[in-house]
Amino acid sequence: MSLLQIENLVLGLPEGADRLRAVDGISIEVNRNEIVCLVGESGSGKSMTAHAILGLLPAKVKALEGAIRFGGKDLLKLPAREMRQLRGSRIAMIFQEPLTALNPLAKVGSQVAEAIRIHGKAGGDVEARVVELFGQVGLPDPASIISAYPFQLSGGQRQRVMIAMALSNDPELLIADEPTTALDVTTQRQILDLILDLQKKRDMGVLFITHDIGVVADIADRVVVLRHGKVVEQGEASTVLDTPQTDYTRDLLDAVPGRGAIRSVRDDTTPLLEIKNLQKVFTTRQSMFSKPRRVVAADDLNLSLQRGDTLAVVGESGSGKSTLARMVLRLIEPDNGVINFDGASVRAMKGEALRQFRRRVQIVFQDPYASLDPRLKIGESIVRGPMAFGASRTDATKTATRWLEKVGLGAHALDRFPHEFSGGQRQRICIARALALDPVCLIADEAVSALDVSVQAQVLKLLAELKSEMGLSVLFITHDLRVAREIADRIVVMQNGRIVEQAPAAALFDQPQADYTRRLLQAVPGRVFFERRELAGSAA
Known part of the structure; x- marks a missing residue:
């Protein structure tokens, strides 16, 4: 039975936007006890469609044509009072970032x-x-x-x-807007299973918005693929995924990481970065009278990064991955242990020696929105690094221009502000800023976890190319084993501050030794679908 009908919906954008219409004539239907996945990259109109259903569109975005019918009423014409009664009652929404959605x-x-x-x-x-x-x-x-x-x-x-x-x-209709995008694979699996279970028990219709085809393969009954505000393909999930009719859908399928050839490991006995017996414990207290809470973030860590290699550190939130990255850079001081870089003790470095070390080892953080100063133009954000180490503004600008071109943006980006770029473009800018200092080692801390799969694939390809051209060593922090497989020579798996397994990528994926590693592999979204697809491709 039909629950929601979107008929020829057109949403107009304000003057100066990158296109005239956020949504351009889309028609979608959601039935009871059905999950419809709305798929597409950032800017495709997915979230705008969800917000239009609930009457949450920004003031400058207007519904120009079409209808959204629910319970026999056109929601676009519903008085504000009736919409407030409907919103959160018969129609409910799960937003992408719960930390901002909750008070x-x-x-x-x-x-x-x-x-x-x-x-x-x-x-x-x-x-x-x-x-x-x-x-x-x-x-x-x-x-x-x-x-x-x-x-x-x-x-x-x-x-x-x-x-x-x-x-x-x-509610009769649940709208889930990217509810699992930045979550660990195990947490993501739990949330997907929970939504599936509750949907069946309550006979709900679900409109599930995502950019991850792996998620679609696991939960969707039907799929609607959006691009630039238009429906490019829709149908039964099995039909769309097994026999996609458009190049764009095929590109989304091919962009899912973790299905390429695994890199072979070079035998090198002189590691660039060596960590021995590293320890870190955080002690927190809720109030003056409460008992202190000890969190072991690093428990006797031992690992090494070879020159020119990529070492992926994988684990769930709270496993100690980011703490490890910050201890390497001395942004957090370890309690005990050894950190050697190019034969020198990082923990013993002070003053100019530490400053020069941080030039040679650069970091790219997870959130490009927070990593760039919104008040500075892109060019200024990049040139300040080389200038801090003695380069003239002219030379620093040449360096910034060269790296912006290298990451696929070009010189025209110099005079623009961060808000004028997409998330993927901002992450490219952060990479350009890091590499403008000519480092020998790059730390990528969840640098692609919140990006669309297609943009993610572009950034991973860029990092692989730069690594090959520059002989760059990369410490790659991620919670997604698919991404680790795509880029890593060796993989370290962490859980609760401990290393539970480390091995060459090929060995870890073929024969994982730890139960925790096997659970991470089992939790990867779309694993069964993509394994079946690979087998079919091999047979062909």
């Missing part, structure tokens, strides 16, 4: 309780209802966690709170 000053239990009370569905003990919901979405110790604030929860736990809030009033 940081309110306990998570009270936020869910408020959603229940607003729509007049309390009908008894609201707190008991919240505890029941938290139990249904798999949160640990629901009776205690209702008193927690958002910052006290992990990313996966915050997303479960958002799901509990969305389901609190038994």
